[in-house]
Amino acid sequence: MLKPLVDDDGAPYFEYAAKGELRMQTCANCGEVLFPPRPMCPRCQGTEFEWKLMSGRGHVWSFAVPRPPLLPDYAALAPYPVVVVELEEDRRLRLVGNLVASEGAAINSVDPATVEIGQPVRAVFQEIEGLFVAAWTPDE
DSSP: OOOOOOOTTTHHHHHHHTTTOOEEEEETTTOOEESSOOSSOTTTOOOOEEEEEOOOEEEEEEEEOOOSSOOHHHHTTOSOOEEEEEETTOTTOEEEEEBOSSTTOOTTOSOGGGOOTTOEEEEEEEEETTEEEEEEEEOO
16 A cells, blocks of 8 residues: 655644544644645744644545556555545545545445445544554444
8 A cells, every 4th residue: 555655744644643533734823724734824824833633524525436457556455435525624624535344444345336425424544554544434
């Protein structure tokens, strides 16, 4: 699996994910929640940040189902759903990840035919080479 690239701005995101927390960079000056993380707030040009805890809940805004030809590590798992999730706290915050049946489940553990736009989901975290990333699971 491909390991995300971690830079100085995004490092806290992955540190919190390792603890099972979905946190977003938030401008300490104006309160704007930023994703992806960046060195300056686009709203007020502030450079001081906090990391706000999110509920981890959202809805499927869009999705795709990759099929071969793919990179070899992914081809054996296809087809599998990749979702764009709109977070409950702010409809402008959208994260991409795999839709899985449960925490720790394989990326092909959900039948792509069952995925629906608007479907409620919640964040779970999966490890890729020592780095934790958000994935999503159906939320009843």
